[in-house]
Amino acid sequence: MKIAIAGSGAMGSRFGYMLQQSGNDVTLLDLWPEHIAAINDKGLSVETNGKQQFVQIPAAFPKDVHDHYDLILLFTKAMQLEDMLQKISHLLDKETAILCLSNGIGNLETIQKFAPKSPLLVGTTLWTSELVGPGSVILNGSGYIEFQSIENVSHETLTAINDTLAEAQLNPRESDNVLLSIWKKACLNSVLNSFCTLLDCKVMDLNKSEYVATLKDKVVLEFQDVAKAKGIPLTEKLALTTINAALAPDQAGDHYPSMHQDIASGRRTEIDYLNGAIAVMGRELGIPTPANELITELIHAREEVTLK
Ligand code: NAD
Numbered sequence: 001m002k003i004a005i006a007g008s009g010a011m012g013s014r015f016g017y018m019l020q021q022s023g024n025d026v027t028l029l030d031l032w033p034e035h036i037a038a039i040n041d042k043g044l045s046v047e048t049n050g051k052q053q054f055v056q057i058p059a060a061f062p063k064d065v066h067d068h069y070d071l072i073l074l075f076t077k078a079m080q081l082e083d084m085l086q087k088i089s090h091l092l093d094k095e096t097a098i099l100c101l102s103n104g105i106g107n108l109e110t111i112q113k114f115a116p117k118s119p120l121l122v123g124t125t126l127w128t129s130e131l132v133g134p135g136s137v138i139l140n141g142s143g144y145i146e147f148q149s150i151e152n153v154s155h156e157t158l159t160a161i162n163d164t165l166a167e168a169q170l171n172p173r174e175s176d177n178v179l180l181s182i183w184k185k186a187c188l189n190s191v192l193n194s195f196c197t198l199l200d201c202k203v204m205d206l207n208k209s210e211y212v213a214t215l216k217d218k219v220v221l222e223f224q225d226v227a228k229a230k231g232i233p234l235t236e237k238l239a240l241t242t243i244n245a246a247l248a249p250d251q252a253g254d255h256y257p258s259m260h261q262d263i264a265s266g267r268r269t270e271i272d273y274l275n276g277a278i279a280v281m282g283r284e285l286g287i288p289t290p291a292n293e294l295i296t297e298l299i300h301a302r303e304e305v306t307l308k
Pocket of ligand 1: 007009010011012030031032035075076077078080101102103104125127128129130131258
């Protein structure tokens, strides 16, 4: 398959690398000049289990490519998605499928606005990746993809994409309610990522505070109310089961989650697509969401005082 990765940071580079290794024609599209230059000069540096290799994968700015692609894999941060869609608009047509696996609520609607005729699939993934500098990623662990075709996707296209992801050992699973999975993950991140960022602590440290348990319940109940109004079957029980499993002593990691790392590096966060999305939808629907609203404002305040 001829595949463009639109947003080739940590995750885009991982997926681009794995898809190229299984024989696909992959191009990494990005907007960070030093990252593109490093990949084209030396190859993408991929470190796995302490072993480093340089892999030749073409990297380019979106404006410099004009080929037809069978698949565009969108992997920006949620707040970068709209800008990327504008920059790849010349590559979008009804023959080019789009798959978006970025975190956050609202990505689907953004893509539909910019690419109404495109075959569209969305999903979520448990793969991880770390971008340690321009042109350099560390890949550890394994994961899977849960995805679903949303619109304009033929049976042949769906099968071809599923087979391509499977051949790349990305472990795809077709879902019949991927929006529930996306909301469940957003709810998990709205607790783990947001709380660790505000409390300046690692995931496992959240278990030390009784206040965290109370706050977690407030966030989850508001998610449940808004999800119900939106027709998403995310219940308090389901959300808490997911969050509590991630907080169990043998699971809660001795690490800072990605939002904490974003703030530490002086970058903006995905808060408007997590707690912030619930606050906005709650306002529109007349559903009170004070906990998610306050958390969103506090994270934005942290962004402003730490932004580089
Ligand atoms: P990322 O920050 O590594 O990359 C996103 C974009 O930001 C890329 O275009 C990248 O080039 C650019 N970027 C990164 N650092 C930059 C810098 N210093 N200067 C200029 N540009 C820079 O994002 P990611 O971790 O790949 O995440 C993409 C999506 O996948 C997000 O929605 C995220 O929540 C989700 N996700 C990430 C992981 C993970 O382990 N990284 C796991 C699951 C889901």
